[in-house]
Amino acid sequence: MPPKAILFDLDDTLWPIAPVIAAAETLLHDWLLAHAPRVAQQFSIEALRQARLAMLQQQPAYHGNLIELRRAGLLSAFEAVGEDVALVDTAVQQFLAARHRVTLYDDVLPGLAWMGQRLLVGSISNGNADLEIIGLAQHFRISIAASDFGVAKPDTSIFLAGCQALGVQPHEAVYVGDDLYFDVTGAQDAGMRAVWMNRKGSDAHLAAGVVPDAICANFDELLLWLQAQLAD
Structure with missing residues (x-):
């Protein structure tokens, strides 16, 4: 038929998504360096990525909401170094804005x-x-x-x-x-x-x-x- x-x-x-995500993660890390420096200094882009992958393996339901996975990863990193978690939502918005530049x-x-x-x-x-x-x-x-x-x-x-x-x-x-x-x-x-x-x-x-x-x-x-x- x-x-x-x-x-x-x-x-x-x-x-292609890889260059978009790479650029968005670089922009986000630069933002973290300016606004949440303890997170940026403690966690490289790769370290944040590996932490998200570990979280995804433990909680595969995140496959259906990858931005919430990223939010959860950032929240964990902010809490680990004592940064203000109120900034996490703004950090996610920084990433999302760049993520749409396809x-x-x-x-x-x-x-x-x-x-x-x-x-x-x-x-x-x-x-x-x-x-x-x-x-x-x-x-x-x-x-x-x-x-x-x-x-x-x-x-x-x-x-x-x-x-x-x-x-x-x-x-x-x-x-x-x-x-x-x-x-x-x-x-x-x-x-x-x-x-x-x-x-x-x-x-x-x-x-x-x-x-x-x-x-x-x-x-x-x-x-x-x-x-x-x-x-x-």
């Missing part, structure tokens, strides 16, 4: 414009990107964030909620994402077709035993695959 809807992951699917992959806007004329377009993300702030909201009928929904990918309920919000059945929808486990397996378990956006040319799906419905290196390849699906 030709698809009626397509839903997207955001980070590393529509834009640079789209060049193929994204033309691809979204093409799809918007033919399909219902939505997004489902475990991250903290706000499409309104980024300036992409007009391309999406619906956007679901795990932090608001209360359950994160790969739980099938968040994929089913996306389909329901667009008024389609799972088998009428395609999900596109860069992560084999959270995106491809999660969407397929919910009854959707899943496209692996494999911009790096990885063959990790072979070792993982995951069989995406399609593997695309960019939006140009995605559009070719969609054209074939829509012609069926």
